[in-house]
Amino acid sequence: xxxxxxxxxxxARDALRxxxxxxxxxxxxCLSSIxxxxxxxxxxxxxxxxxxxQAAAADDRLKAGDAPAMCGIPLGVKDLxxxxxxxGQAASRILEGFAPEYESTVTAKLWEAGSVMLGxxxxxxxAMGSSNETSVYxxxxxxxxxxxxxxxxxxxxxxxxxxxxxxxxxxxxxxxxTGGSIRQPAAFTGTTGLKPTYGRCSRWGIVAxxxxxxxxxxxxxxVRDAAIMLGAMAGHDPKDSTxxxxxxxxxxxxxxxDIRGQKIGIPREYRVEGMRDDLAKLWDEGAAMLxxxxxxxxDISLPHTKYALPAYYVIAPAEASSNLxxxxxxxxxxxxxxxxGDGITEMYEKTRAEGFGPEVRRRIMVGTYVLSxxxxxxxxxxxxxxxxxxxxDFEQAFAAGIDxxxxxxxxxxxxxxxxxxxxxxxxxxxxxxxxxxxNLAGLPGIAVPVGLSGxxxxxxxxxxxxxxxxxxxxxxxxxxxxxxxxxxxxxxWW
Amino acid sequence: MxxxxxxAAKVAKLARIKVEPEELxxxxxxxxxxxxxxxxxxxxxxxxxEPMVSVTPMRLKRRTDGVTDGGxxxxxxxxxxxxxxxxxxxxxxxx
Numbered sequence: 001x002x003x004x005x006x007x008x009x010x011x012a013r014d015a016l017r018x019x020x021x022x023x024x025x026x027x028x029x030c031l032s033s034i035x036x037x038x039x040x041x042x043x044x045x046x047x048x049x050x051x052x053x054q055a056a057a058a059d060d061r062l063k064a065g066d067a068p069a070m071c072g073i074p075l076g077v078k079d080l081x082x083x084x085x086x087x088g089q090a091a092s093r094i095l096e097g098f099a100p101e102y103e104s105t106v107t108a109k110l111w112e113a114g115s116v117m118l119g120x121x122x123x124x125x126x127a128m129g130s131s132n133e134t135s136v137y138x139x140x141x142x143x144x145x146x147x148x149x150x151x152x153x154x155x156x157x158x159x160x161x162x163x164x165x166x167x168x169x170x171x172x173x174x175x176x177x178t179g180g181s182i183r184q185p186a187a188f189t190g191t192t193g194l195k196p197t198y199g200r201c202s203r204w205g206i207v208a209x210x211x212x213x214x215x216x217x218x219x220x221x222x223v224r225d226a227a228i229m230l231g232a233m234a235g236h237d238p239k240d241s242t243x244x245x246x247x248x249x250x251x252x253x254x255x256x257x258d259i260r261g262q263k264i265g266i267p268r269e270y271r272v273e274g275m276r277d278d279l280a281k282l283w284d285e286g287a288a289m290l291x292x293x294x295x296x297x298x299d300i301s302l303p304h305t306k307y308a309l310p311a312y313y314v315i316a317p318a319e320a321s322s323n324l325x326x327x328x329x330x331x332x333x334x335x336x337x338x339x340x341g342d343g344i345t346e347m348y349e350k351t352r353a354e355g356f357g358p359e360v361r362r363r364i365m366v367g368t369y370v371l372s373x374x375x376x377x378x379x380x381x382x383x384x385x386x387x388x389x390x391x392x393d394f395e396q397a398f399a400a401g402i403d404x405x406x407x408x409x410x411x412x413x414x415x416x417x418x419x420x421x422x423x424x425x426x427x428x429x430x431x432x433x434x435x436x437x438x439n440l441a442g443l444p445g446i447a448v449p450v451g452l453s454g455x456x457x458x459x460x461x462x463x464x465x466x467x468x469x470x471x472x473x474x475x476x477x478x479x480x481x482x483x484x485x486x487x488x489x490x491x492x493w494w
Numbered sequence: 495m496x497x498x499x500x501x502a503a504k505v506a507k508l509a510r511i512k513v514e515p516e517e518l519x520x521x522x523x524x525x526x527x528x529x530x531x532x533x534x535x536x537x538x539x540x541x542x543x544e545p546m547v548s549v550t551p552m553r554l555k556r557r558t559d560g561v562t563d564g565g566x567x568x569x570x571x572x573x574x575x576x577x578x579x580x581x582x583x584x585x586x587x588x589x
Contacts, residue, residue: 097573311535313532314535331574347584353513369497382540384547388544391549467550
């Protein structure tokens with residue numbers, strides 16, 4: 001049974017259409033893999049009844065010959081997506097007991113396409129974190145282990161999604177990416193993670209962190225699967241005014257494998273001081289693979305790269321402080337027990353102190369500070385101007401004929417859970433140094449596993465594409481994937 | 495810019511997050527650490543640069559100003575910590 005859960009979306013789709021396997025069998029295989037994998041702490045709310053009902057309905061559609069590509073494919077859903085009637089709390093205590101009365105647009109589209117919901121996946125609280133350790137459920141655990149046998153982080157914030165896909169608990173999962181939260185966990189687990197262009201997928205029904213940066217995307221075993229799943233997630237939604245009214249192309253059909261003559265930029269500012277030797281080597285090898293496939297490798301400059309991280313840590317907390325003002329103990333979730341004589345202000349203050357974890361409290365307060373009178377121009381407006389310059393860097397590179405940019409995904413492979421316990425918050429923020437730039441610029445990016453580190457852990461590279469050209473980006477990524485031939489899997493210890 | 499305990503207390507108040515007085519020195523130190531990191535933005539020459547409003551230039555869509563949804567009081571109240579007689583209940587607001 002466990003073997004079926006190892007299928008890719010493309011493999012399962014073909015087997016389902018040929019009648020070699022049923023959606024019910026596929027779903028049962030995933031449910032039993034999940035039942036054995038409690039040690040990974042990836043699935044935090046289980047929905048086997050929903051899964052079985054959806055699988056049976058998918059089998060009916062398959063029999064009737066009315067089956068889109070995602071029909072019958074069992075998925076995990078990041079806890080950030082609202083799914084009607086299923087507990088969802090963005091891994092926060094403040095949403096304890098919350099069962100949304102509505103369905104996010106992205107998950108609604110996946111269910112309409114016939115996909116099967118296995119449950120909700122672990123993440124950092126409100127998607128704020130790079131190691132899954134800020135979760136109220138406790139950290140998700142990476143199925144990969146280092147040579148010293150220590151438990152590793154699957155990354156964050158979509159850590160549960162990455163762990164579940166890497167451990168073959170589901171065929172694929174949804175993630176969201178505000179500063180790297182799809183690509184960093186994908187790189188840490190040897191899986192593929194795509195952050196689409198801002199506006200490609202509707203944000204409606206996804207718990208908001210930083211609205212001008214948040215974007216949902218697929219987390220999969222292969223690039224082809226990312227293309228198939230993105231097709232089902234994307235599209236205009238009148239309920240999200242920032243979702244783009246553009247046609248969704250057939251991304252899978254754009255995987256031609258031909259990148260001859262394309263220009264791939266290598267940004268010199270990403271070669272940061274102190275870069276690990278194995279990472280620098282991997283990056284060079286990745287560039288050589290694309291060159292061998294007929295692409296031209298071009299050195300480029302993105303001069304404002306260094307300022308992306310500080311700009312992000314102004315803009316994201318500012319937006320978070322506004323977005324998270326809604327958690328007030330009135331309409332949903334946790335409310336603190338009040339003392340005699342406490343009024344509404346005490347209710348807000350106690351509820352929010354109890355309900356939010358330390359990292360979320362910290363970001364809300366930093367955001368409050370940078371938006372407060374007297375500092376708005378010095379911090380918030382300055383960061384927004386720098387953001388304009390960061391976007392301009394990319395626009396100039398693309399205008400000079402660059403088709404895509406190749407960069408590392410993360411500065412290191414997965415680190416030990418608890419390993420950053422004594423680090424200050426800024427050290428943890430440095431995890432996002434290669435990923436955060438394109439959230440600020442709204443660009444699509446994909447992390448692809450390319451090799452193993454010195455300690456035998458997966459390492460990924462990142463391709464950054466032109467806006468709205470996910471099809472071309474996926475094609476470039478598949479060329480890299482094929483050339484790298486990354487096939488390593490973690491040994492099963494859970 | 496250095497944040498003292500008084501400023502940290504003020505920010506916590508604005509954010510409506512209760513912080514115990516003994517936690518304030520630690521909180522102020524954390525703020526200073528993060529703001530020290532952010533401070534480098536000041537080095538960037540932003541003369542004549544517009545602050546970004548929208549990452550994708552787009553005109554927001556308009557729709558008819560009409561009721562499109564509603565009539566779901568029970569569902570809206572279903573997640574409330576305290577709902578009574580069809581309302582959200584809160585501690586006394588007006589003296």
